[in-house]
Structure formats: structure tokens, C-alpha cells
Amino acid sequence: MGKVYLVGAGPGDPDLITVKGVKIIGQSDVILYDRLVNKQLLDYAPEQTTRIYCGKRPDHHALKQEEINRLLCHYARRGKIVTRLKGGDPFIFGRGGEEALALGKYQIPFEIVPGITSGSAAPAYAGIPLTHRQISSSVAFVSGVTRKEEDSEAYWEHLAKGPDTLCIYMGLKNLPEICKYLIRYGRDAMTPIAAIYYGTMQVQQTVTGTLQTIATKAKQIKNPAMIIVGDVVRLREQIQWFEEMAYEAESPSAVSS
Secondary structure (H helix, E strand, O other), X not given: OOEXXXXXXXXXXXXXXXXXXXXXXXXXXXXXXXXXXXXXXXXXXOOOOEEEEOOEEOOEEOOXXXXXXXXXXXXXXXXXXXXXXXXXXXXXOOOHHHHHHHHHXXXXXXXXXXXXXXXXXXXXXXXXXXXXXXXXXXXXXXXXXXXXXXXXXXXXXXHHOOOOXXXXXXXXXXXXXXXXXXXXXXXXXXXXXXXXXXXXXXXXXXXXXXOOOHHHHOOOOOOOEEEEEOHHHHHHHHHOOHHHHHHHXXXXXXHHO
């Protein structure tokens, strides 16, 4: 019997994977990797390692979740070291819990290797602290989609009255609706909000506004994107660092100096 490792690859920048994650990739016989995993991480694997793409987009899944679960069990039963390489953290909107349950059901040995989730990394690279002693003492990682459309209103009503800071995954498509519900159920329309495209990558782009204006201001932002709601977004004006640094690194003057 082999073993399965559910490894968080981090938010995109390949340097943000854990040391343990790199070590496990380096001893893997099989790697099943997701769409948002930086492909540079696959270079840590031996040349003979089998690489299987399992990427999911909203309109297309390379492999269904049931097939991914089956492959994890299949290769482990053949005595292989299997790495399930997942963007961000396996247990934060990564379906790692589903995969761990499937492995446990069939008594397949497995281990969880946490990763840095985009919900914390993207705002950090955008200069937005999720908590601050004078501004925010609570934060929630939430999904921008609900399992049933009819549950959306109750879902956002609960969150509008909840934590100081909201980190919304998969929320770009429903951004106008999300803002509408948050305002309806108690958030001030002038609450700051940021949309961060491809956080931690050189192409990162951040747009800020308010619940009232962001749907219009962020029209050019595409997926993958993180949405941050809360007064902490105002701090970006003082502590943004990464996008300016990336721009300077790419500018001709920076290269020639």
C-alpha cells in the first residue's frame, strides 16, 4: 500500500509553498494537480513522475471529483506515493475534506500538508491586513456562491451582520448581487472593498471602491480574484507594496539602471 499526500501549493507564487510540500513533491510517483497550481512546482518532481491534470473551471472540469477520488485510491493501492497538489490550502475551499473522507473510507493512508490560502496571501500582497487592533478583530473566509440560489439572501444576511472583514472566494461573478445583499442587511454602502486579480503573481492587479461602486469599478478584473470587504481595505493606501515593486522590476528604467 502506498500513501496519498494532500498538499497545499500556495496562492500562486511558487516560492510560497512550504518546505514540506516541496519535499513531498520530490518523492512522488504520481501528482494530480489543479488549474491554479503554479506549473513551476512540478519541476521539483522526478522526471519519471506521472503528472495528471485535474483542473476545474466554472464551465469545465478536466476530471470529475469522483474520478479524482478514484485515481487517488487506485495509485495508492498500487504502492505509489501520490501527491494531490491543490492551489492554496487543501481544506479551505479546496475539496480536500471530500478527498480525505474518500481515502479514509477505503483505508488508504494519507497526510494533510497545509498551504497558504489566497484569502490571506492576496490581501497581504495588496497591502491589506485582514485584522488590525483598531479596525478589525474578526475575519471570515467565505464562498461567493451558495449551493442553492434560493439560500443566497439568508446567507449574505448572516454575513452582513457578522465578522468585521470578509474574504470572499469565487465571488467575482456574483459581485453586484453580493454588494446588494450586504447593503440591504446592514453594511454601510460606503464600506471599502477590494478586488484582487491573481494575488501574489507578477500580473496582480487590485481595484478598490465601496460596496456601492465596486461592481462598476472592477469590471476589468477577471478570475481568479479575491474579494475583501471591510474597513481594513483603507489601509492599502499606506502600505501597498507588491504591485509597485513588480511594476518597477518590469519597467525599462529599472532594468537599465
